[in-house]
Amino acid sequence: MKRLSIVSLVLAIVGAGISGYLTYVHYNLDALVCAGGGCEIVQTSRYSEIMGIPVALMGLLMFLAVIALIVVRDRIEEYAYLANAGIMILLVSSLIYFGYLTYLEANVIHAWCQWCVATSIVAVILFLVEAFRMRDDFRDPDDIPEYA
């Protein structure tokens, strides 16, 4: 596995770990470890769920899907481009939603959950690493010499 893919994999595992913890504490608030009490407010706010599904669980599923796609990309060469596209789609959509959640924390809930912010930061770094890694995919093939 290439170095950047390993970095992506590690970041996705970290993201899945934090999201998994947040999913667990969503149902077991007593297990929440948080400095300042903001996590509790965020975790019990109405924005912590979408149609009854915890947002943290969605984050966990997203990171797990990214992990699976990174593995697929490394193991099954013919599906690599599909896996790449899948990873970017997941990351872009989740970044939009993470941005929205951060906006809610700052302007609506008025409380900060460090774990949620950490997850957003991991997602942003993961996106940047993947974008950097993918630049090779879109290198102009015209730099290949033409022949008579």
Next chain:
Amino acid sequence: MSQRPPKKNRSGKNASRKKNRSQQPRARAQQQATGTPVTGSTSATSTASTTAKNAGSTSGARPSDRRQARREAAIKKEQQKKQLRLIIGGIAAAVVVAVVLILVNRPSNDGSNIDYGDLAMAPPPIAAAGATPDASPEAGESTSYQGAFLGDPNAPVTFTIYADYQCHFCKQFHEDSYPQIIDDFVRDGQVRIEFREFPALGEGDITSDGNESAQAAEAAICAGEQDKYLEYHDKLYANFGGVNQGTFSNDRLKKFAEELGLDTDAFNECLDSGRYQSAVVQSRDEGRALGISATPMFIIDNGNGEPNVVQQTSSGYDLLRRQIQTAVETAP
């Protein structure tokens, strides 16, 4: 200069993998020639590019290698287009999904989604009496604070809620248990809910303008003057924003009234006058005397002379439902 030995592969497998890769362009070229569709892959196309470059840079490259390199470049271009289309299309779809999720979960300015239907509502009597000096508890006849009511006045059980609008467990109760109590007990006339103020978390003196808990409670009673206590009450919870964060500053409280379509002049005058400060203090002090020590806490009274003071527990609605059910079943 001594010649370095070739770098040893970490796993020992790379050599064979590289060998396999070097064979791929030829296989792809063959596939292309026979019209077989070629599935794209990043590393394969990189290899193609490398092959092409090698073919170009080597002055002695054979014409067949050059043709192969051109084919590989064309394949790579096609794959790039395919991958780009896939990513752009997918991201567009993902953006739509993300926007839909945001719309579903957007902040509501209209308060809660509780359907009060045709349930009987009554503002706090002090507010219903109008903003006259006589309506204040000091000057009035009533010696006991009464809050707003929801439900049948003849219901056998009264469920009194003592809450602070800045308390997030109160908000949690408001979102989780409260609508269920309405559905399970209030709609069929078994329970009537009374809302009492218990400002506990605000900073500073309870009568100061900077005490957001007390100001929010006063604002709700002011809205009661216009028969909008419950709407305002729901809006306060919908705009919950932590404790003492300025969420319930006077300016914001006035803005909520405006958003609810209240007569803002009357509401602002009411809030600025502080005429319900003493009512809020009275509500809190009476609650304390009855054993209210935290928020949210409730008094379930079925008229048997022994009101049950209960607290919201981590078990959520289930325990509360059983306690209310018992009160309903044992009502005299």
